Amino acid sequence: MGKYIILTNKQTFQTKVNSNGIKPIETYNFHFFDEIKAKYTIAEVLDGDTKICLYEKYEGKEYINEIRVKFFETFDSIEAARDELGEIVKASGNGEDSKYTKLVKN
Numbered sequence: 546m547g548k549y550i551i552l553t554n555k556q557t558f559q560t561k562v563n564s565n566g567i568k569p570i571e572t573y574n575f576h577f578f579d580e581i582k583a584k585y586t587i588a589e590v591l592d593g594d595t596k597i598c599l600y601e602k603y604e605g606k607e608y609i610n611e612i613r614v615k616f617f618e619t620f621d622s623i624e625a626a627r628d629e630l631g632e633i634v635k636a637s638g639n640g641e642d643s644k645y646t647k648l649v650k651n
Contacts, residue, residue, distance in 0.1 A: 547589045548619040549626040551633075552597070554584040559600045566595025566614070570623060575634060585633070587626045590614050 549570070552560040568589040575583040596611040620626040 547591070548593075548621065549623055550588055550590060550614065550617045550619055551626055551630060552586045552588055554586070555582065557602050560586075561598040561600060564592070564595045564597075566590070566592030567597070571627075573630065585630055587623060587630065590619065 550567075552569075554560055568591055570587045570589055572584060572586045574581045575585060593613075593615055595614045597614060597617070599608075599610045599612055601608045618629075620629060
């Protein structure tokens with residue numbers, strides 16, 4: 546059984562995977578008041594030495610960091626990653642104003 550991580554993409558913050566060491570499994574849109582605020586992807590880690598590129602554009606500046614997968618929180622199953630995603634969404638909004646919907650199954 547593999548390990549899974551959750552990748553986050555927002556308007557100013559993007560994760561880019563340019564490696565065969567990560568396999569996207571499911572992607573979800575996070576809605577807050579009918580507006581998409583983030584996109585979350587559950588991905589399987591195929592190679593623990595893989596780096597993920599984090600790109601952020603903030604106040605006119607661009608920041609790029611490459612982080613090894615080993616520094617991301619990992620989950621033993623897709624179900625555990627989904628449970629964590631549910632907790633992230635609960636913590637991000639209040640009740641019916643926030644929700645997440647499955648976008649793509651890769």
